[in-house]
Amino acid sequence: MxxxxxxxxxxxxxxxxxxxxxxxxxxxxxxxxxxxxxxxxxxxxxxxxxxxxxxxxxxxxDPADLNPKNFVRKHLTADLEDDWNGTPATTTATAPAYVDSYAAEAAGELGYGEIPPYDSEAT
The missing domain is CATH 1.10.287 (Helix Hairpins)
Structure with a gap:
């Protein structure tokens, strides 16, 4: 104990x-x-x-759920338990997110692996 x-x-x-x-x-x-x-x-x-x-x-x-150790364990495994259907569920932390390239270009966002533009006059 x-x-x-x-x-x-x-x-x-x-x-x-x-x-x-x-x-x-x-x-x-x-x-x-x-x-x-x-x-x-x-x-x-x-x-x-x-x-x-x-x-x-x-x-x-349950007040024991407020213990940080239990709180983190409960919320990290909740998605896996909810999605369990015989095969392990993929989480957003391990699977790459789908990026809509057209929406990313329209918003001015960079795609995966793109290098941001460099402005030599700005530095």
Whole structure:
């Protein structure tokens, strides 16, 4: 959960035993459990209040989706999941975009691989 292995957990138990003593350790552990339970309850209440306050259009809202790692993963793979039909979907990042050469010339845009004009008097 926090990247702790058995040796680290054993070291924490020994330190807790030394700090609190064998008489107060069960009371401290019970207090820590109650505090953790209260914090989880407060977080769940805040989440449900947020979802009820946002209304029915946000019924599927999950605050964990606001984590940047989850947000990017969700939006990068959404197109692939939506377009999945047995073969991998091509994305605009990997496939070259279609350029209408007539529209590009009319707008003064350069085509793929064209070199822009150089004006020696402008520099």
């Amino acid at each position: 926090f990247g702790l292995g058995w040796p680290e957990i054993a070291a924490l138990v020994v330190i807790a035993l030394l700090v609190f003593g064998p008489e107060k350790l069960p009371q401290a552990a019970a207090q820590a459990g109650r505090t953790l339970r209260n914090l989880r309850q407060m977080a769940n209440n805040a989440k449900s209040d947020l979802q009820s306050g946002l209304g029915p259009e946000f019924a599927n809202f």
